Amino acid sequence: MAVSVPRVPLPTRLRVAWLLGAVAFLVAAVALGVAVGPVKLAPGEVFRSLIGLLPGVDGPDGLTDTQTTILYQIRLPRVVLGGLVGAMLAGAGAAYQGVFRNPLADPYLLGVAAGAGLGATLAIIGRAAGLTAEAVPVAAFAGALAAVGLTYLLGRTVGDRTATTLILAGVAVASFFTAAQTFVQQRNADTFREVYAWILGRLGTTGWSEVGTVAPYVVVSGAVLLAHRRMLDVLAVGDEEAATLGVRVGRVRWWVVAAATLGTAAAVAVSGLIGFVGIVVPHTVRLVAGSSYRVVLPLSFLLGAGFLVLADLAARTVLAPSELPIGVITAFFGAPFFVLVLRTSREEI
Amino acid sequence: MRRKLTLTLALAVVLAACGGGAEPPASTVPPETSTTSVSTTTTTAPTTTTTVDDGFPVTVAAANGDVTVEERPVAVVSLSPTATEMLFAIGAGDQVVAVDDQSNYPEEAPTTDLSGFTPNVEAIAAFEPDLVVVSFDPGDLVSSLEALGIPVLLQPAAVSLDDVYAQIEQLGAATGNLAEAAALVAEMQSEIDRIVASVPDRDEPLTYYHELDPTFYSVTSSTFIGQVYSLLGLESIADPADTDGFGYPQLSVEYILDQDPDLIFLADTKCCGQSPETVAERPGWSELTAVRSGAVIPLDDDIASRWGPRIVEFLGVVAEAVATLEPVG
Numbered sequence: 001m002a003v004s005v006p007r008v009p010l011p012t013r014l015r016v017a018w019l020l021g022a023v024a025f026l027v028a029a030v031a032l033g034v035a036v037g038p039v040k041l042a043p044g045e046v047f048r049s050l051i052g053l054l055p056g057v058d059g060p061d062g063l064t065d066t067q068t069t070i071l072y073q074i075r076l077p078r079v080v081l082g083g084l085v086g087a088m089l090a091g092a093g094a095a096y097q098g099v100f101r102n103p104l105a106d107p108y109l110l111g112v113a114a115g116a117g118l119g120a121t122l123a124i125i126g127r128a129a130g131l132t133a134e135a136v137p138v139a140a141f142a143g144a145l146a147a148v149g150l151t152y153l154l155g156r157t158v159g160d161r162t163a164t165t166l167i168l169a170g171v172a173v174a175s176f177f178t179a180a181q182t183f184v185q186q187r188n189a190d191t192f193r194e195v196y197a198w199i200l201g202r203l204g205t206t207g208w209s210e211v212g213t214v215a216p217y218v219v220v221s222g223a224v225l226l227a228h229r230r231m232l233d234v235l236a237v238g239d240e241e242a243a244t245l246g247v248r249v250g251r252v253r254w255w256v257v258a259a260a261t262l263g264t265a266a267a268v269a270v271s272g273l274i275g276f277v278g279i280v281v282p283h284t285v286r287l288v289a290g291s292s293y294r295v296v297l298p299l300s301f302l303l304g305a306g307f308l309v310l311a312d313l314a315a316r317t318v319l320a321p322s323e324l325p326i327g328v329i330t331a332f333f334g335a336p337f338f339v340l341v342l343r344t345s346r347e348e349i
Numbered sequence: 350m351r352r353k354l355t356l357t358l359a360l361a362v363v364l365a366a367c368g369g370g371a372e373p374p375a376s377t378v379p380p381e382t383s384t385t386s387v388s389t390t391t392t393t394a395p396t397t398t399t400t401v402d403d404g405f406p407v408t409v410a411a412a413n414g415d416v417t418v419e420e421r422p423v424a425v426v427s428l429s430p431t432a433t434e435m436l437f438a439i440g441a442g443d444q445v446v447a448v449d450d451q452s453n454y455p456e457e458a459p460t461t462d463l464s465g466f467t468p469n470v471e472a473i474a475a476f477e478p479d480l481v482v483v484s485f486d487p488g489d490l491v492s493s494l495e496a497l498g499i500p501v502l503l504q505p506a507a508v509s510l511d512d513v514y515a516q517i518e519q520l521g522a523a524t525g526n527l528a529e530a531a532a533l534v535a536e537m538q539s540e541i542d543r544i545v546a547s548v549p550d551r552d553e554p555l556t557y558y559h560e561l562d563p564t565f566y567s568v569t570s571s572t573f574i575g576q577v578y579s580l581l582g583l584e585s586i587a588d589p590a591d592t593d594g595f596g597y598p599q600l601s602v603e604y605i606l607d608q609d610p611d612l613i614f615l616a617d618t619k620c621c622g623q624s625p626e627t628v629a630e631r632p633g634w635s636e637l638t639a640v641r642s643g644a645v646i647p648l649d650d651d652i653a654s655r656w657g658p659r660i661v662e663f664l665g666v667v668a669e670a671v672a673t674l675e676p677v678g
Contacts, residue, residue, distance in 0.1 A: 039607040065636065070603050073633035127622050189466040190451060190620060197564045197599075207632030321604030322590040323565075 014295050022302035026083070029306035033079040033313045034071070038320035041067050077208045081270065082312040083305035084211065085203070086277055088218045088267040090304020092260035093278025094285070094296050095225045098232035099256045100163045106278040107264040110170035110257070111147035114177035116268045119143020120198050121181050125188045136198070137213065137269035144265035147177050152257070162239065163253070200325035201274035203312050210270040221263030222301060228256050232293035274308070274327050280334040281307055284341050307334070409523045413491050413503035421525040422480035426473055428465035429484035432504055433458050434657035435517050436482070439533055441524040447476045454651065454659075470494060480523060507573050507656035510541070517658070533658060540661050544668045545580050554584045555671065557612040558605055558639075559653075563621050565600045572596040573656055577664055581671055586610050602633070609638050612670055613645040616653040623647075646670045 034050070035043040045062040049071065063071065092107040100109070108114075123131055123139035151173045155166035185195050231252045234242045239249045281304040282296055289295050311329040318324055406419045424446045427433040433452035436445055448458045449465040463472055465485060470493045473481060481494055482502045494501045502523060504516045514534045521530020557578060559568045567587040568575045575585050575596070586608040590598040617623045625645040629635050639645055648666065652659045 037603050038601045039603045066606060066609065069633040069636055070606050074603050074606065077632070127620065132622060186467060189464065193566065194562050194564065194621065197562070197566075202564060209632075316601050316603070319590075319592050319598075321601055322592060322598040323601045 013292075014298060015289075018289050018295065018299060019302075022299050022306075026302050026306040026309075029309040029313075030079055030083065033082065033309045034075060036313060037070075037075050037316055039067070039070055041071060046071060073207060077211050078203050078312065078316075079309055081211050081214065082203050082309045084214050084218045085267040085271045085274065086281075086308025086311075087301040087305035088214075088221065088263045089274065089277040090281035090300040090307070091222055091225055091297060092264045092267075093304075094282035094293070094300040095228075095232065095256050095260045096278070097282060098235060098293050098296075099253050099260075100167060101236060101238075102163075102167065103283070104279070105167075106275075107260060108174075108273070108275075108278070109167060110151045110261065111173040111177060112144045112261060112264050112268060113273050114174040114181065115147025116140040116144040116265065117199060117273065118147075118177045118181040118184070120272075121185050121191075121195050124191050124194050124198065125184065127191075137210075140198075141265050141269040143177070144268055145261070147173050148257075148261045148265075197325070198272045201272035201327040201330075202323075203271055203315075203326060214266045214270050217263050217266035221259045221266075224255060224259035225263075226297055226301075228252060228259075229293040229297045232256070232297070236293075272327075274330055276327075276330045276334045277304055277308055277311075280330075280338045284338065287341050404522075404525060404527070407522050407525075409502065409519045411502040411519055412505050413486075413501060416500050416502055416523070418480060418500050418523050420479070422478075422523070424476060424478045425480045425482065425524060426463070426476050426478040427452060427482045428463060428468055428473070429482055429504060430454070430465075430651070431484060431506075431655040431657040432482040432502075432516070432520065434655065434659060435520050436524065438658040439517060439521050439524070439526045439529040441520065441526045441529075444524055446478065470497075474499070482520065509573065509576060510660075512573075513656050513660065514538070516656075537658060537661050541580070541664060544661075544664050548581050548668050548671055551582060554582050555611040555674070556586050556608065557583045557614060558586050558600075558608070558610040559614045560617055560623065561597065561654075562617045563623055565602060565605065566597055567600050569596050569598065574653060577660060578667065580664065581667055583612070583667070583671070606633055606637065611639060611644060611674065613637070613639040614653070614667070614670075615645065615647045616650050618647045619650040642674070644670060644674060 035041070035046055042062065045067075049063055049068065089107050093105070096105040096107060096109055097103055099105075117140075119139035119142050120136050122143075123136040126135065126139075148170075151166065151170045154169035154173065158165060158169065185192065231247060234245055234247050235249065235252065237245075242249050282300045285296050285299045285303060289299055308326075308330070311333065312326050314329045314333065315324045315326040318329075405421050406417055408415050408417045410416075421444075423444055425436065425441065425444050426447045427436060427445060428449040430449070430452040433445070433448045434454055436442060437455050437458060442455075442457065446459060447461045447463060449463045449468075450460065451465060452458050452460055463469075465483065466487070468483070468487065468490050470490065473494065474497055478499055480500050480502070482504060483490060484504055484506060486503055491501045491503055500523075502519060504519065507513045507516065514537070517534055518527065518530045521527040521533075559574065559578070561567060567590075568585060569587045569591045570576065570579050570585045571588075571591070571594075578585065586605065587598050587600055590600055590604065592598070613628065615623045615625075615628065624647055625640075625643070628645050629640050634640055646666065648663065652663050
């Protein structure tokens with residue numbers, strides 16, 4: 001299971017050019033995401049309206065009241081949320097791959113998705129018993145943490161306490177939670193549509209409140225993960241080797257997993273299950289820019305944000321004014337793109 | 350892809366899995382007088398019985414082909430909430446022994462934990478039914494029951510009011526309540542005509558947004574419920590969004606705000622706790638014409654998603670909402 005992800009990483013530093021490129025990509029994605037949508041807003045007027053927010057700049061824009069509402073209450077928060085969720089999923093994916101030395105690791109590896117799914121399903125069904133819509137993200141978050149907590153407990157008490165044991169415990173816990181979720185859902189067939197909509201992932205109904213909910217987790221989690229980027233490079237040589245180099249492997253793993261899980265749980269709670277971002281973005285970074293976590297982590301955050309903003313743009317516009325589940329977009333466009341990167345790259349994964 | 354398929358299937362099931370209750374049966378005409386003026390897909394087979402001529406055996410043309418019922422059924426199982434409402438509305442309620450877990454109307458319906466979505470043939474057979482009505486066949490339900498010698502009527506979600514009338518008459522024929530069924534159909538038709546006539550014509554059609562759930566799934570004018578709205582001259586804002594012709598597109602919220610529909614109908618009050626108040630609190634929605642003019646109308650999810658006799662009630666609610674809007678200017 002513990003396939004060597006990177007060879008011993010080259011002493012790669014994060015080159016300024018890469019960083020600037022990633023920032024430029026994110027800015028372009030956000031600009032596009034704000035300018036384009038199912039309702040046509042003149043990009044020039046949008047730009048003028050946004051500039052008008054700056055202190056000292058005053059000028060009328062040509063947007064109607066409805067258009068202003070659409071821009072600030074619907075489109076902008078959705079773009080920002082897409083960026084936060086994308087950054088979190090890609091960053092957490094990179095961190096999981098590093099800490100488990102497994103290229104297939106994604107943020108849902110230890111049961112986050114299954115736990116959140118069970119929590120969300122219970123909350124959606126609980127509506128009939130008086131729960132409000134606000135309970136869904138809370139329940140999803142709690143379910144995600146419960147599943148990963150259980151995985152961690154199992155992984156520590158069973159077997160040899162290696163990364164592989166933890167992954168296998170995650171597989172067992174995820175299967176169990178998925179079974180429970182399916183059972184509960186089957187017993188309440190009338191909530192199918194809502195449960196499935198949640199499972200497929202969606203940024204659609206969000207306003208600024210979701211942004212406020214998820215942002216603190218993304219910031220804290222991102223800071224912890226970035227602080228461990230060098231440790232992840234050392235871990236790449238193997239647990240025992242890292243230990244001989246003075247790294248407290250168990251502790252590093254705990255911190256990284258805890259931070260990545262907390263951030264992922266928050267992201268999943270507001271957006272549902274959006275697949276593939278945590279795999280395709282970090283690997284693309286590795287193939288293009290190098291496999292040191294000093295490069296992979298920061299670039300994954302930036303590119304993940306841009307990628308999901310673009311994916312959501314497609315989800316909003318491809319069938320406009322109808323919507324597509326964003327999970328369909330991330331896989332449909334992400335997979336071929338990833339194959340392209342794999343084919344054209346000479347790097348090994 | 351599989352997920353998309355699953356979603357589509359789930360949608361179809363959810364849309365099909367809800368049904369309603371009834372106008373009171375208005376007739377005491379004996380079942381044998383089975384001539385009706387309404388067009389019907391049912392046929393009464395000639396009988397050679399020497400004793401009481403109760404019309405049986407009958408052959409009914411349902412969605413699963415011609416179904417022959419040998420004797421007047423006394424143990425009907427309904428796995429369709431809509432069929433349950435229809436059966437009770439045509440006076441066949443005392444012939445019904447079990448209905449599925451979603452059949453919540455009328456109250457006296459013998460609800461069991463049978464599932465219409467994941468039906469179990471053994472559990473159904475345990476009620477020893479002499480007629481089973483379903484709206485959905487997950488694969489082999491109809492054939493399995495027929496193999497046990499149990500006649501099954503498959504009555505899928507109606508796509509038009511004529512389907513509704515035909516299904517009511519099928520149930521009437523199959524349960525020996527054809528006259529009551531015909532009377533119910535006639536009453537529904539005249540009531541619908543009356544409601545439609547009570548709504549004045551407009552030069553500009555009113556637009557509406559019918560909300561199936563808080564993720565903005567809606568209906569187009571081509572769906573069954575959409576056709577009912579069309580009777581009153583209403584136009585769905587979801588029509589341009591239905592690129593694949595499925596009838597139940599998921600709208601983007603930007604689009605809803607931009608369209609600014611005259612009326613908003615909430616068919617997610619029971620499932621999802623939505624109300625005019627929660628709609629007004631959504632970001633950006635408070636500016637909508639319908640929200641400001643109080644034209645956000647909560648519906649009974651069940652009535653709005655079934656195609657039973659209570660569709661007349663639904664039409665009445667919609668007509669009332671239209672009437673309270675500004676008069677034609």
